Amino acid sequence: MTQHELAIETQGMTRTFGSLKAVNEVDLAIPRGTIYGFLGPNGCGKSTSIRMLTGLLRPSHGDIKVLGKTLPGAEEALRLRIGYMTQKFSLYDNLSVVENLIFVANIYGLAGKKAKARIQELLKLYDLEGQETQMAGSMSGGQKQRLALAAATLHKPELLFLDEPTSAVDPENRREFWERLFDLCSVGTTILVSTHYMDEAERCHGLAILEQGEKRADGSPQDLMQQMDARVVEVAGEGLRALKQQLTTEPNVLSAAQIGSRLRVLVKKQIKEPLTWLTPKVGQRILTEVRPSLEDVFVTCTGGRHVA
Numbered sequence: 001m002t003q004h005e006l007a008i009e010t011q012g013m014t015r016t017f018g019s020l021k022a023v024n025e026v027d028l029a030i031p032r033g034t035i036y037g038f039l040g041p042n043g044c045g046k047s048t049s050i051r052m053l054t055g056l057l058r059p060s061h062g063d064i065k066v067l068g069k070t071l072p073g074a075e076e077a078l079r080l081r082i083g084y085m086t087q088k089f090s091l092y093d094n095l096s097v098v099e100n101l102i103f104v105a106n107i108y109g110l111a112g113k114k115a116k117a118r119i120q121e122l123l124k125l126y127d128l129e130g131q132e133t134q135m136a137g138s139m140s141g142g143q144k145q146r147l148a149l150a151a152a153t154l155h156k157p158e159l160l161f162l163d164e165p166t167s168a169v170d171p172e173n174r175r176e177f178w179e180r181l182f183d184l185c186s187v188g189t190t191i192l193v194s195t196h197y198m199d200e201a202e203r204c205h206g207l208a209i210l211e212q213g214e215k216r217a218d219g220s221p222q223d224l225m226q227q228m229d230a231r232v233v234e235v236a237g238e239g240l241r242a243l244k245q246q247l248t249t250e251p252n253v254l255s256a257a258q259i260g261s262r263l264r265v266l267v268k269k270q271i272k273e274p275l276t277w278l279t280p281k282v283g284q285r286i287l288t289e290v291r292p293s294l295e296d297v298f299v300t301c302t303g304g305r306h307v308a
């Protein structure tokens with residue numbers, strides 16, 4: 001892939017805080033026009049990575065190219081080309097919906113008729129008509145999120161960074177939000193979104209699994225599931241809590257987690273016949289090999305240390 005087709009390219013991107021390596025030697029190659037996810041638990045370095053890629057934080061070392069420009073150095077040139085929606089609602093609670101949007105428009109040098117027209121367009125697009133004069137602080141989580149997305153995209157950025165954008169909204173609003181992201185993507189916007197939700201990560205074209213500042217895996221959700229280093233077996237029957245305790249002591253079992261009335265067991269790939277291998281360990285219970293999920297990939301990549 002040529003450089004022009006990549007929205008983001010990093011080699012060895014690293015950021016330390018004292019002795020802590022918050023982001024450690026991360027390589028990325030994110031194609032333009034895609035939705036790319038950072039999946040990982042709290043503290044794995046998602047926000048720190050995004051802050052470096054937006055030019056807000058200097059890397060300790062490593063090469064970063066965003067929309068073909070080198071960071072640090074091109075912050076000002078990139079300012080109008082990228083959008084950033086932070087983890088916390090970053091607009092003014094005591095300004096109205098329209099006042100917030102006018103404020104953001106001014107930051108991007110948009111005023112007068114042009115600003116007014118763009119704001120009207122956004123109010124319609126993000127379902128905020130009728131709420132123009134409402135104080136942002138009094139809006140629901142879903143409405144605030146739509147307003148924040150309107151603000152982050154007001155200047156029609158080519159590249160949009162979203163840091164855990166849906167942590168404060170319910171499943172229905174999350175779903176709707178993702179539909180909006182695909183609308184933006186369909187008109188050419190590249191989106192980098194961080195999340196700790198598996199279902200969100202599964203919607204991305206590509207994703208990186210991050211843990212303790214390091215990239216553990218990278219690829220499309222489908223490829224990651226297919227190439228996983230473990231096989232998945234579900235066990236149905238009695239006494240699953242005790243069985244779980246027993247199986248997690250096995251070195252070849254990466255994890256065993258109960259899902260309803262079944263125990264989902266991840267067996268290392270070096271065991272060629274997981275069903276045969278497990279049979280003597282589970283007594284009369286019923287075994288079925290099932291297809292991996294992204295959550296299984298995540299657990300496998302992180303060595304079973306994190307169970308979402």
Ligand SMILES: Nc1ncnc2c1ncn2[C@@H]1O[C@H](COP(=O)(O)OP(=O)(O)OP(=O)(O)O)[C@@H](O)[C@H]1O
Nearest residue numbers: 017020022040041042043044045046047048049164
């Ligand atoms: N300015 C800072 N000074 C010191 N340590 C920091 C700073 N910013 C981040 N860290 C540390 O770097 C690590 C990565 O933090 P980061 O915020 O990037 O994680 P995250 O994956 O975004 O998690 P979360 O979702 O909880 O924000 C954490 O251990 C955090 O405490």
